Amino acid sequence: MAGTPLHDRKVSVGSYIALAFAIVFFSGFMKSAEWYGVFDFTTLNGSFGKVVYAVKDTAEGIQASTYTMRGKGGSGARDGFIFAFTLIPTVMFALAMIEVLEHYGALNAARKLLSPLLKPLMGIPGDTGLALIASLQSTDAGASMTRGLIDEGKLKEKEADVFTMFQFSAGATIVNFFSSGAILFTLTNTDGSAAVPASIGLCLIVMFVLKIFGANMMRLYLTMAEKKQANTGVHGEAA
Amino acid sequence: MSEVTKKPMITDVFVAGARKGWNIAVTSTVPNVLMAFVVIKALKITGLLDMMGTVFAPVMAVVGLPGEAAAVLMGAWMSMGGAVGVAVSLFDSGHLTGEHLAILAPAIYLMGSQIQYAGRILGVVGTKAKLIPIMIGFSVLNAFIAMFLMNILV
Numbered sequence: 169m170a171g172t173p174l175h176d177r178k179v180s181v182g183s184y185i186a187l188a189f190a191i192v193f194f195s196g197f198m199k200s201a202e203w204y205g206v207f208d209f210t211t212l213n214g215s216f217g218k219v220v221y222a223v224k225d226t227a228e229g230i231q232a233s234t235y236t237m238r239g240k241g242g243s244g245a246r247d248g249f250i251f252a253f254t255l256i257p258t259v260m261f262a263l264a265m266i267e268v269l270e271h272y273g274a275l276n277a278a279r280k281l282l283s284p285l286l287k288p289l290m291g292i293p294g295d296t297g298l299a300l301i302a303s304l305q306s307t308d309a310g311a312s313m314t315r316g317l318i319d320e321g322k323l324k325e326k327e328a329d330v331f332t333m334f335q336f337s338a339g340a341t342i343v344n345f346f347s348s349g350a351i352l353f354t355l356t357n358t359d360g361s362a363a364v365p366a367s368i369g370l371c372l373i374v375m376f377v378l379k380i381f382g383a384n385m386m387r388l389y390l391t392m393a394e395k396k397q398a399n400t401g402v403h404g405e406a407a
Numbered sequence: 408m409s410e411v412t413k414k415p416m417i418t419d420v421f422v423a424g425a426r427k428g429w430n431i432a433v434t435s436t437v438p439n440v441l442m443a444f445v446v447i448k449a450l451k452i453t454g455l456l457d458m459m460g461t462v463f464a465p466v467m468a469v470v471g472l473p474g475e476a477a478a479v480l481m482g483a484w485m486s487m488g489g490a491v492g493v494a495v496s497l498f499d500s501g502h503l504t505g506e507h508l509a510i511l512a513p514a515i516y517l518m519g520s521q522i523q524y525a526g527r528i529l530g531v532v533g534t535k536a537k538l539i540p541i542m543i544g545f546s547v548l549n550a551f552i553a554m555f556l557m558n559i560l561v
Contacts, residue, residue, distance in 0.1 A: 243451075248444025248492060252437040259436055260428035267424025268417060307524055311531035318533070332532045337546040338516040339524045345516055347431045348439070348491040352508050355498060363498070363505030365561045366512065374513040374556055378549040382517075385545045 179280045183273030187281075190269045196367030209368065210353055213261055216254065236356075255351045262346035275301050290334065290383045292327045300334070307339040326390050333386035338375045345372065436488050443482060443492025450478065451500075460502070470554035472510055475502040479511050480518065480550065487519035510557040518550035 189207075192198060198208040205211035218234035238250050269275075283297035299317060303310020314331060317323040323331065338344070349371065355363040450456040456475060464474035475497055483490035494511055497503040503511075521543055529539055 243444070244448040245441050245445050248441040248496070249437065251444070251495060252432075252440035252492070255436055255440070256429065256432040259432040260425040263428030263431065264421045264424035267427065268420050271415075271417070271420045307527050308531070311528045314532050328532065329534065329538060332528065332534050333542050333545060336521070336524060336528050336542050337518070337549045338513075339520065339528060341516060343431070344487050344519065347428070348436055348488040349512050349516060352491065352494065352512055355495065355505065355508070357505065364509045364512070365506055366509035366557065370560065371509075371513045371557075374553050374560075375516055378513070378517055378553050381552070382545045382549045385548070386542070389541060389545075 179273060179276050183277035183280075186269050186272035186274035187277040190274045191369070193265065193269075194367075194372065195369030197369075199367075209262070209265065209350075210362075213258055213354060215354075215356075255348075255354075258351045258354055259347050262350050263343075266342065266346060275305070289380055290330055291387055292331050292383075293322065295322050296327075296331055300331075303335045303340070304342045305340060306343065307335065310335045310340070326387075326394075329390060330383050330387045334379050334383040337379055337382045341372070341375055341379070345375070439486050439488030440492035440495075442486075443489040444496050446482070446489075447478070447493055447496040456502075470510060470551065471558040472507055472554065473502060476507060476511060479503075479515065483515040483519045483550075484521055486523075487516055490515045490519065506561055509561040510554050513553040513557060514550035517553050518546045521546060 192207055194209050196208065196210060198204050198206075199210055200208065201211070216237055219237050219239075220232040221235050221240065222233040224231050224233070236254075238247075238254055242250065279297045279301040282300065283294040286292050286294050286296060286300070296314075296317060299310055299313035302313055311332075314323070314328065314335070318325075318328050345368075350368055352364050353362070353366075353368055357363050447456070450459070456478065459477055460474035462474060463477035467474050467476050479490050479494045479497065482493040494503060494508055494515070498505070498508060525539060525543075528534075529542065534542070
C-alpha cells in the first residue's frame with residue numbers, strides 16, 4: 169500500500185473539525201434516509217440497482233423477482249470476480265473521503281491529541297505520534313519511521329518493541345479496513361436490510377483499543393523477561 | 408502537478424483519493440477476493456469445509472461463531488482482503504450470518520496479513536527474531552478478545 173507522506177503540519181481549528189467530521193461520518197450515527205444522512209458514509213455509498221431474474225404470471229398480473237446484479241447461485245473464481253467488482257466503488261469512495269479528510273488535517277489533529285497520551289497509554293515517548301498516525305495508513309511508512317526513531321536514539325529497545333507490537337496487530341488499520349472490511353457493511357439480507365449489525369466506527373474503536381492492549385501485553389512481557397533475566401543473573405553470581 | 412503555493416480544488420483531492428482506491432481495489436481487493444472464492448469452492452467440493460465446521464465448532468462457539476468461521480481466521484492470517492472474501496462467500500452460502508460477520512470484522516485485521524507484515528514491519532524495524540512468535544501470539548490473542556467483545560456488543 170502506497171504511503172501518504174505525513175508532514176509535521178500545523179494543527180488548525182479546521183483540522184479538529186475535519187477529525188470530528190471523520191468520526192461522525194464513519195461512526196454510522198447519522199445513518200438515515202433523512203437529509204442528515206448526507207453525513208454518513210454508508211448512506212452516501214448507496215446501493216446497486218436490482219435486476220430482474222424471473223417473471224411470474226400471477227392472478228394480479230405479471231410479477232418480477234429481482235436480485236442484485238451479481239446474480240444468484242454463482243461460485244468459484246467467476247463469482248468471486250463479479251463480487252469483487254461490486255466492491256470497487258466502496259473502496260474508491262472510502263479512500264477518496266479519507267484523502268479529503270486528510271487534506272483538511274484530520275489525522276494531524278488526531279496526532280496532536282494522541283501524543284501526550286502515548287506515555288501513559290503505552291509507555292512510549294510522544295515523539296512517536298507522527299509515526300503512529302503514519303502506521304495507521306501504511307505499514308511501510310510506520311515501520312521505516314520507527315526505524316528512523318531508533319537510529320536517532322529517540323526510542324529505546326523496549327519502547328521500540330512495544331511500539332512495533334502496536335503496529336503489527338491490525339497493520340495499516342485505516343487503509344486496510346476501508347479497502348476490504350468496510351464492504352461487509354454494504355451486504356444486505358434478502359429483504360434488503362443491512363446484514364451486519366455493527367458500524368465501521370465500532371469496529372475501528374475495537375481494533376484501536378486492542379492494538380493498545382496488545383502493545384501493553386508486550387510491555388508486560390518484556391518487563392517480566394527483564395526481571396527474570398536480572399534474577400537468573402543474581403543466582404548465577406551466587407552459585 | 409500543480410504548484411505548491413496553489414491550493415488544490417477539493418474535487419481534485421477527492422478524485423486523487425478515488426484513484427488511489429481504484430488502484431488498491433484492482434491490485435489488491437479483486438485478486439484477493441477471487442483467490443478466496445476459489446479456495447472456498449475447493450474446500451466445499453472436497454468436503455473439507457464441513458470437516459472444519461465440525462472440528463472447530465467447540466472453539467469458535469466460545470465467541471458465538473460456527474466452526475466454519477475458522478476458515479475466515481486462517482485466511483486472515485495470510486491476507487486480510489482474502490479473509491473478507493472468504494467471509495462473504497460463507498455469508499452467501501448461509502454458513503455465516505450478518506452477526507457472525509460483525510464478530511469477525513475486527514478480528515480479521517487484528518491477526519491479519521501477519522506473514523507479509525513479519526517482513527514489512529518487523530524486518531524493517533529490526534525486531535529480534537525471538538520476539539516474532541510472541542508478537543504473532545499477542546495478535547491472535549487480540550483477535551480472540553475482539554470476537555469476544557463483538558459477540559457481547561452486537
